[in-house]
Amino acid sequence: MTSNDNLKTMETLTIHKDEITWHPACKTDHIPEDGGACVLLGGRQIAIFNFARRGEWYATDNECPHRQQMALSRGMIGSQSDEPKVACPFHKKTFSLKSGNCLNDDGYKIATFPIKVVGDIVYIGL
Amino acid sequence: MNTNKNKHVVVIGNGMVGYKFCEKLVAKEKNEQRFTLTVFGEEPRVAYDRVHLSAYFDGKTADDLTLAPQSWYTENGITLYLTDPVVDIDRERKEVRSHHGIVVPYDYLILATGSGAFVPPVAGVEKDGVFVYRTIEDLDLIQSYAHKARRGAVLGGGLLGLEAAKALLDLGMEEAHVVEFAPRLMPRQIDDAGSGILQRQLESLGLTIHLSKSTQEITGDDVINGMLFADGSRIDVDMLVISAGIRPRDELAKASGIETHPRGGILVDNFLQTSDPAIFAIGECAVAHHMIYGLVAPGYEMAEVVASRLMGEEKEFKPYDMSTKLKLIGTDVGSFGDPFAAEPTCRTIVYENKSKGVYKRINVSADGKELLGGILVGDAEQYNMLLQTCKNKTILPPDPEDLILGSRGGEEAGAGVMGLPDDALICSCEAVTKAMLCHEIGENGHTTVDALKKATKACTGCGGCTPLVKDIIQGVLKQKGVYVRNILCEHFDFTRQELLDLVKINSLRTFDAVLDHVGHGDGCEVCKPAVASILASLWNENILEKGRATIQDSNDRFLANIQKGGTYSVVPRIPGGEITPDKLIVIGQVAKKYGLYTKITGGQRIDLFGAHVGDLPIIWEELIAAGFESGHAYGKSLRTVKSCVGSTWCRYGVQDSVSFAIEVEERYKGVRSPHKIKSGVSGCIRECAEAQSKDFGIIATEKGWNLYVGGNGGSKPQHAQLLASDMDKETCIRYIDRFLMFYIKTADPLTRTATWLNKLEGGMTYLRAVVIDDVLGIAHDLEREMQLLVDTFKCEWKEVVDNPALRARFAHFVNVPEQKDPTIQFESLRDQKRAKEWV
Ligand code: SRM
Numbered sequence: 020m021t022s023n024d025n026l027k028t029m030e031t032l033t034i035h036k037d038e039i040t041w042h043p044a045c046k047t048d049h050i051p052e053d054g055g056a057c058v059l060l061g062g063r064q065i066a067i068f069n070f071a072r073r074g075e076w077y078a079t080d081n082e083c084p085h086r087q088q089m090a091l092s093r094g095m096i097g098s099q100s101d102e103p104k105v106a107c108p109f110h111k112k113t114f115s116l117k118s119g120n121c122l123n124d125d126g127y128k129i130a131t132f133p134i135k136v137v138g139d140i141v142y143i144g145l
Numbered sequence: 146m147n148t149n150k151n152k153h154v155v156v157i158g159n160g161m162v163g164y165k166f167c168e169k170l171v172a173k174e175k176n177e178q179r180f181t182l183t184v185f186g187e188e189p190r191v192a193y194d195r196v197h198l199s200a201y202f203d204g205k206t207a208d209d210l211t212l213a214p215q216s217w218y219t220e221n222g223i224t225l226y227l228t229d230p231v232v233d234i235d236r237e238r239k240e241v242r243s244h245h246g247i248v249v250p251y252d253y254l255i256l257a258t259g260s261g262a263f264v265p266p267v268a269g270v271e272k273d274g275v276f277v278y279r280t281i282e283d284l285d286l287i288q289s290y291a292h293k294a295r296r297g298a299v300l301g302g303g304l305l306g307l308e309a310a311k312a313l314l315d316l317g318m319e320e321a322h323v324v325e326f327a328p329r330l331m332p333r334q335i336d337d338a339g340s341g342i343l344q345r346q347l348e349s350l351g352l353t354i355h356l357s358k359s360t361q362e363i364t365g366d367d368v369i370n371g372m373l374f375a376d377g378s379r380i381d382v383d384m385l386v387i388s389a390g391i392r393p394r395d396e397l398a399k400a401s402g403i404e405t406h407p408r409g410g411i412l413v414d415n416f417l418q419t420s421d422p423a424i425f426a427i428g429e430c431a432v433a434h435h436m437i438y439g440l441v442a443p444g445y446e447m448a449e450v451v452a453s454r455l456m457g458e459e460k461e462f463k464p465y466d467m468s469t470k471l472k473l474i475g476t477d478v479g480s481f482g483d484p485f486a487a488e489p490t491c492r493t494i495v496y497e498n499k500s501k502g503v504y505k506r507i508n509v510s511a512d513g514k515e516l517l518g519g520i521l522v523g524d525a526e527q528y529n530m531l532l533q534t535c536k537n538k539t540i541l542p543p544d545p546e547d548l549i550l551g552s553r554g555g556e557e558a559g560a561g562v563m564g565l566p567d568d569a570l571i572c573s574c575e576a577v578t579k580a581m582l583c584h585e586i587g588e589n590g591h592t593t594v595d596a597l598k599k600a601t602k603a604c605t606g607c608g609g610c611t612p613l614v615k616d617i618i619q620g621v622l623k624q625k626g627v628y629v630r631n632i633l634c635e636h637f638d639f640t641r642q643e644l645l646d647l648v649k650i651n652s653l654r655t656f657d658a659v660l661d662h663v664g665h666g667d668g669c670e671v672c673k674p675a676v677a678s679i680l681a682s683l684w685n686e687n688i689l690e691k692g693r694a695t696i697q698d699s700n701d702r703f704l705a706n707i708q709k710g711g712t713y714s715v716v717p718r719i720p721g722g723e724i725t726p727d728k729l730i731v732i733g734q735v736a737k738k739y740g741l742y743t744k745i746t747g748g749q750r751i752d753l754f755g756a757h758v759g760d761l762p763i764i765w766e767e768l769i770a771a772g773f774e775s776g777h778a779y780g781k782s783l784r785t786v787k788s789c790v791g792s793t794w795c796r797y798g799v800q801d802s803v804s805f806a807i808e809v810e811e812r813y814k815g816v817r818s819p820h821k822i823k824s825g826v827s828g829c830i831r832e833c834a835e836a837q838s839k840d841f842g843i844i845a846t847e848k849g850w851n852l853y854v855g856g857n858g859g860s861k862p863q864h865a866q867l868l869a870s871d872m873d874k875e876t877c878i879r880y881i882d883r884f885l886m887f888y889i890k891t892a893d894p895l896t897r898t899a900t901w902l903n904k905l906e907g908g909m910t911y912l913r914a915v916v917i918d919d920v921l922g923i924a925h926d927l928e929r930e931m932q933l934l935v936d937t938f939k940c941e942w943k944e945v946v947d948n949p950a951l952r953a954r955f956a957h958f959v960n961v962p963e964q965k966d967p968t969i970q971f972e973s974l975r976d977q978k979r980a981k982e983w984v
């Protein structure tokens with residue numbers, strides 16, 4: 020039930036972006052609970068996070084803008100005053116999974132993508 | 146104001162106070178260069194921190210204790226002569242002459258000659274093995290003599306004597322005696338009841354205390370073999386440290402006709418001026434207000450007064466508070482205000498808990514309004530608050546006993562300090578007030594003790610104000626609404642140690658369970674690995690199962706260290722550094738097959754760099770087939786046990802260090818801990834395995850093994866300290882089990898054993914009491930808990946290799962697992978490859 024509600028909010032959040040095309044990215048069980056993994060979509064590396072504790076899914080760039088390392092999907096996720104975030108494994112820059120803003124260094128930002136789960140398939144909107 | 150232009154100031158004595166005077170004068174002059182400073186020091190080294198002299202036995206070096214490097218004097222235009230005491234003052238011509246014949250004229254002369262140890266006229270004090278405790282040289286002598294001594298004694302049960310007694314314990318004496326003339330310990334600071342409690346604490350830690358003993362003779366031919374007392378009793382000892390009080394160094398002043406006190410010390414007025422108006426005396430050589438101030442803080446205040454007066458400021462030296470707080474062998478002792486004030490001038494409130502070794506006494510004025518003084522033994526947490534309440538004559542609450550009863554919770558502490566007046570002197574050594582600290586914390590963002598040390602110099606003297614400074618930091622931050630307790634992070638309001646206990650009591654085995662039970666929110670990159678480490682230390686289940694993979698730091702999650710570019714390194718365990726030619730060949734073959742860069746590490750093993758995440762399982766499958774195991778280079782766990790070749794080949798070796806190193810490495814491999822742990826085993830005292838730079842290091846002796854703990858390489862190197870000596874292997878392992886488990890259970894996250902031990906209350910003596918004497922009664926549990934970890938060890942990599950589901954997690958792209966990350970690039974270097982430089 021909860022994941023359905025989340026899908027709804029996800030969709031309403033992204034509804035104004037009219038040109039979204041949803042791409043199937045992977046199966047839900049490809050992504051570890053409360054962690055992330057990376058998919059290759061149209062030549063682009065995208066990090067997908069299954070924030071099971073909150074019943075939420077997120078998608079961001081896999082590349083950390085700090086040293087251009089393809090590793091955000093391997094980072095630990097968590098929250099900071101309720102803002103969901105991921106910490107880069109390299110130097111622990113942390114990024115909001117919602118806005119993509121870097122939470123401990125104003126100079127950086129990553130892209131985030133709309134995401135939805137239908138059945139056991141994870142879709143990313145590009 | 147040009148009257149002082151280029152006047153010559155000569156300072157005799159480069160001790161703590163002499164140095165402080167130079168520092169203050171230089172700071173006050175700024176760049177004006179009003180004075181030319183010359184300093185003569187009798188000791189061979191620049192001024193050092195005598196207050197923390199005993200830390201020299203805890204691994205601090207002479208350099209660590211130095212107050213300012215020699216270059217500081219040069220930079221500030223000060224001429225410094227060391228190893229060159231002044232032997233003559235010509236007051237007519239206003240010049241001094243040194244032992245080496247250097248003659249320097251002065252306009253102002255500052256005597257900062259300090260004091261020497263008072264050696265009572267007892268027969269036999271000249272014998273070998275009798276020492277005093279005042280300078281680094283004294284400590285060097287004591288240390289080298291201690292090697293051949295088994296039983297030591299200290300003459301004098303005052304503050305310094307007890308400190309010297311602790312040093313004897315630290316030096317590994319089997320027996321350490323304290324001989325005091327008075328009927329109680331620290332007769333000048335505490336009363337009989339307090340002394341009784343202190344005595345019991347000290348005895349439980351191995352000191353033997355003899356009170357009301359008047360020493361008649363130090364016996365032995367040329368070398369001390371015992372002490373004979375007036376009551377006819379005697380003790381047998383191999384060495385003696387005399388600490389029976391201080392004798393001000395007034396001989397030079399006396400010889401030059403400056404007025405001195407009949408019982409010693411240079412007489413000065415309220416402006417620290419001697420009978421010759423051009424000559425001042427400061428520090429422990431001066432008698433001001435009819436007394437010698439044997440503490441550093443009043444000496445610093447004297448330096449301030451004289452420096453100010455030379456600069457033309459009005460300043461006077463007022464009678465100084467002699468309150469003290471110190472930690473004696475793990476026992477807090479505090480004495481403040483008038484500790485002995487008694488009825489009927491005041492009301493005395495006493496709290497005593499013999500079983501806990503706590504004694505507290507406060508003396509409250511007859512009208513119940515003011516605190517006059519008091520004594521704290523065993524628990525001096527409230528010392529700073531009480532001292533401030535006493536000094537500032539703060540009006541007392543209706544029930545003054547509240548001041549010493551009830552534990553001080555975090556809340557109260559903050560409120561308490563913050564309730565002090567702004568001008569309350571927090572650091573008396575450096576005259577830093579509460580207002581100055583609040584300003585630095587609140588306005589300038591100096592929110593750590595280190596930052597405040599830099600900004601205000603608070604805590605840099607005796608260090609006694611550090612707890613209060615910490616409380617003020619918390620208080621100010623709390624007022625500003627900032628998080629303050631030493632808790633893990635916003636998700637857990639506990640320290641690591643508390644959390645470990647909670648996880649254990651509640652048998653929690655997953656991160657979510659821990660979070661649900663005792664935390665809140667979703668966790669983060671700080672608490673997740675900390676909890677992961679706790680779970681592993683308690684239950685030792687595979688770190689990648691039951692949702693535990695994603696709470697691991699990236700290195701643990703992929704059981705390999707992530708490198709620049711996103712590849713990983715592979716480090717198979719090579720216990721003790723011993724490897725067969727066949728295994729070496731396998732490493733070479735695997736490296737070749739998967740295109741890995743190879744290097745011998747600093748830890749006596751081989752690192753293979755540049756592996757794609759997807760190749761890790763197959764690489765390990767091949768290594769495991771050849772008999773290798775994970776080296777845990779990625780974990781906060783045992784790294785390597787370095788060995789030297791030892792008695793199997795080395796002509797000096799006295800034991801088989803390689804076999805023992807392998808045994809130790811096999812025992813503790815995989816044990817998760819707050820930080821990584823390293824070890825080493827050397828086959829003899831030449832120490833080729835550098836065991837003393839390890840978290841625990843073992844050195845072979847003729848009779849068995851010595852165990853050292855708390856060493857560290859890295860950026861702040863520190864030598865390990867001797868925990869126990871000449872043990873057989875079994876005892877050694879037992880002590881290591883206890884030591885490691887105690888560390889695992891009590892250290893903060895990411896704290897190496899060295900840092901942990903430095904912070905441990907009571908330090909090495911306490912650790913020894915826990916590990917060897919089992920004062921906490923937990924030794925058996927610690928051994929059992931360690932044995933559980935040893936018995937449940939499994940090679941994590943083997944489990945992954947054999948488990949298809951875990952194996953599948955090692956892919957860069959989950960939707961195209963066979964494809965490698967195309968962004969990874971290498972460059973070539975000396976016939977191998979390296980990661981491409983990042984920008
Ligand atoms: C590979 C190696 C350097 C080498 O090529 O020789 C190495 C490599 C790293 N060291 Fe080290 N250290 C290596 C021996 C040492 C030594 C020497 C030793 O162990 O004899 C020291 C000083 C001794 C000590 O630790 O007391 C050392 C002190 C550190 C420190 C500082 C620790 C400290 O307490 O100050 C760090 C940082 C940390 O752990 O937080 C560190 C961290 C690292 C990390 C893990 C940095 C990182 O986070 O990526 C490096 C990972 C390399 C990799 O990917 O494999 N490394 N490191 C050595 C591996 C030894 C092994 O076989 O496991």
Ligand SMILES: Cc1cc2nc3c(=O)[nH]c(=O)nc-3n(C[C@H](O)[C@H](O)[C@H](O)COP(=O)(O)OP(=O)(O)OC[C@H]3O[C@@H](n4cnc5c(N)ncnc54)[C@H](O)[C@@H]3O)c2cc1C
Binds near residue numbers: 161258442
């Ligand atoms: C083991 C120990 C622990 C202590 N613990 C504490 C503590 O916890 N708290 C506290 O407040 N205080 C403590 N003290 C006391 C504190 O160290 C002294 O109060 C302080 O060092 C006094 O400083 P000073 O400069 O007057 O004397 P010193 O530091 O003794 O310096 C005097 C210097 O003058 C030199 N000198 C003497 N005559 C001549 C000459 N003719 N020419 C040239 N140089 C000369 C001496 O060699 C010496 O280097 C402790 C002292 C010791 C020994």
Ligand code: SF4
């Ligand atoms: S010293 Fe620094 S650069 Fe060298 S291996 Fe250790 S952490 Fe890396």
Ligand code: FES
Binds near residue numbers: 084085107109110112
């Ligand atoms: S590369 Fe991500 S924080 Fe440095």
